[in-house]
Amino acid sequence: MRITIFGTGYVGLVTGTCLAEVGNHVVCVDVDEAKIACLQRGEVPFFEPGLAALIRRNSAEGRLRFTTEAAEGVAHGRLQFIAVGTPPAEDGSADLGHVLAVAQSIAEHMADPKIVVNKSTVPVGSADRVRACISAELQRRGADIDFDVVSNPEFLKEGAAVDDFMKPDRVIVGTGRQASAELLRQLYAPFNRNHDRLIMMDVRSAELTKYAANAMLATKISFMNELANIADRVDADIERVRIGIGADPRIGYDFIYPGAGYGGSCFPKDVKALVRTAYDMDYAPQLLQAVEDVNERQQGYLYSRIQAHFAGELAGLTFALWGLAFKPNTEDMREAPSRRLIESLWAAGASVRAFDPKAAGEARRIYGERSDLVLCSKLEDALDGADALVIVTEWNVFRSPDFESMRTRLKRPVIFDGRNLYEPRPVAALGFTYYAVGRPLDSSASA
Ligand SMILES: NC(=O)c1ccc[n+]([C@@H]2O[C@H](COP(=O)([O-])OP(=O)(O)OC[C@H]3O[C@@H](n4cnc5c(N)ncnc54)[C@H](O)[C@@H]3O)[C@@H](O)[C@H]2O)c1
Numbered sequence: 001m002r003i004t005i006f007g008t009g010y011v012g013l014v015t016g017t018c019l020a021e022v023g024n025h026v027v028c029v030d031v032d033e034a035k036i037a038c039l040q041r042g043e044v045p046f047f048e049p050g051l052a053a054l055i056r057r058n059s060a061e062g063r064l065r066f067t068t069e070a071a072e073g074v075a076h077g078r079l080q081f082i083a084v085g086t087p088p089a090e091d092g093s094a095d096l097g098h099v100l101a102v103a104q105s106i107a108e109h110m111a112d113p114k115i116v117v118n119k120s121t122v123p124v125g126s127a128d129r130v131r132a133c134i135s136a137e138l139q140r141r142g143a144d145i146d147f148d149v150v151s152n153p154e155f156l157k158e159g160a161a162v163d164d165f166m167k168p169d170r171v172i173v174g175t176g177r178q179a180s181a182e183l184l185r186q187l188y189a190p191f192n193r194n195h196d197r198l199i200m201m202d203v204r205s206a207e208l209t210k211y212a213a214n215a216m217l218a219t220k221i222s223f224m225n226e227l228a229n230i231a232d233r234v235d236a237d238i239e240r241v242r243i244g245i246g247a248d249p250r251i252g253y254d255f256i257y258p259g260a261g262y263g264g265s266c267f268p269k270d271v272k273a274l275v276r277t278a279y280d281m282d283y284a285p286q287l288l289q290a291v292e293d294v295n296e297r298q299q300g301y302l303y304s305r306i307q308a309h310f311a312g313e314l315a316g317l318t319f320a321l322w323g324l325a326f327k328p329n330t331e332d333m334r335e336a337p338s339r340r341l342i343e344s345l346w347a348a349g350a351s352v353r354a355f356d357p358k359a360a361g362e363a364r365r366i367y368g369e370r371s372d373l374v375l376c377s378k379l380e381d382a383l384d385g386a387d388a389l390v391i392v393t394e395w396n397v398f399r400s401p402d403f404e405s406m407r408t409r410l411k412r413p414v415i416f417d418g419r420n421l422y423e424p425r426p427v428a429a430l431g432f433t434y435y436a437v438g439r440p441l442d443s444s445a446s447a
């Protein structure tokens with residue numbers, strides 16, 4: 001099939017590349033000239049495992065092209081995917097500005113029938129707004145061209161995006177038209193061979209399904225963070241509790257890790273947007289509001305532990321930080337817990353020596369060169385002369401460190417672990433003061 005994708009971020013670029021990989025002819029359009037120039041040179045603008053090789057192969061074999069020309073993109077595909085950002089507006093609602101700008105471009109250049117497929121995460125009713133936008137422009141042009149707007153939300157995770165797209169748990173397609181449903185079924189057939197993963201529904205339910213999935217996952221995390229905070233106070237070990245409850249298949253082990261709070265470009269903004277939708281409909285979403293409030297507090301967890309340990313005297317201290325990205329296997333720092341922590345430490349007069357396997361460049365882009373942020377190229381270097389180590393992201397390389405060397409490099413043997421990577425008792429036995437999330441400090445519970 002001939003397919004056009006608007007937006008070459010995590011979703012657009014992965015979607016376009018994976019659709020090309022199974023034999024389709026794909027044109028990706030972005031307004032960011034630097035990004036498109038980079039892709040045209042065969043470089044990938046961000047780190048996502050496995051993506052670069054796929055882009056290079058499909059570009060070389062002529063199935064994948066990149067352009068800033070909307071007209072070229074609109075002319076190419078019968079299917080026009082919208083995969084642009086929907087950032088939070090001031091009031092928490094999803095900002096549809098980029099989505100509607102793409103709809104407008106499609107309508108301006110449309111010369112034959114199109115199926116517009118929305119992959120961006122958008123509030124219920126957005127497909128109607130896209131449809132209205134396209135209709136208005138076609139009417140202005142005096143053009144009578146058939147089109148449909150389909151909702152096809154994306155569920156990929158950063159760091160595993162290619163795998164998630166190639167082997168989806170499910171593909172949600174929201175449309176009221178049989179012909180659109182049939183075309184989307186054909187499009188996704190190569191990803192649907194093992195068993196039928198396609199779930200067809202109406203457009204509004206498809207739009208809400210995306211928010212429901214993210215809100216449910218965010219709820220699991222906030223629930224565990226709440227429990228971890230209770231465990232802290234009653235001297236119980238949340239890791240034992242996690243293992244104990246996950247054994248119940250109705251609960252399961254996925255997404256019940258307590259930590260430094262959820263971050264990233266999706267959960268924080270999507271929970272907020274769903275809360276906003278509910279309030280707009282005169283419904284108070286108490287549970288969702290609590291999910292967000294708990295996360296807000298949890299993002300301050302590491303800092304409050306640090307403050308308590310140093311009795312609020314942080315001025316002049318140096319903290320080694322392991323992990324800047326919002327989670328492992330990505331360089332993305334959008335809403336990363338590390339940012340809130342770094343900024344709190346700076347505000348208290350402390351400085352930071354950070355190591356992240358992939359996100360140092362992103363941190364430099366966000367914060368620029370500053371004397372209170374040293375970005376180290378080796379994890380050991382971050383420790384040198386620091387008053388404590390703080391672990392914010394659970395990269396694999398942090399899981400089995402050389403504790404002896406760590407103790408000699410740190411000025412004081414103190415670890416604040418926001419991801420519960422180690423067992424408290426053995427680490428304490430090596431002479432460290434070890435703070436984890438919801439785990440007692442060297443108690444029999446952690447034996
Ligand atoms: N990142 C994820 O893991 C993920 C997963 C599922 C769904 N989503 C949703 O998908 C959407 C895109 O997310 P993302 O992380 O890929 O975004 P992103 O910020 O990484 O990329 C968006 C891209 O769209 C481009 N763009 C903006 N306006 C444009 C226009 N008018 N025409 C063409 N390109 C334009 C931007 O330049 C940018 O390159 C969001 O709604 C997000 O919530 C994201």
Ligand SMILES: O=c1ccn([C@@H]2O[C@H](COP(=O)(O)OP(=O)(O)O[C@H]3O[C@H](CO)[C@@H](O)[C@H](O)[C@H]3O)[C@@H](O)[C@H]2O)c(=O)[nH]1
Pocket residue numbers: 121154155156157158159214217221254255256257258259260261262263264265266267326327
């Ligand atoms: O048990 C857990 C699991 C995750 N997290 C945190 O939750 C955040 C989000 O993690 P993850 O869901 O793995 O990353 P995303 O790439 O943001 O993916 C989510 O958001 C995407 C965008 O909507 C969806 O498509 C995905 O299905 C959904 O998992 C990160 O800060 C994690 O550290 C925890 O604290 N505990």
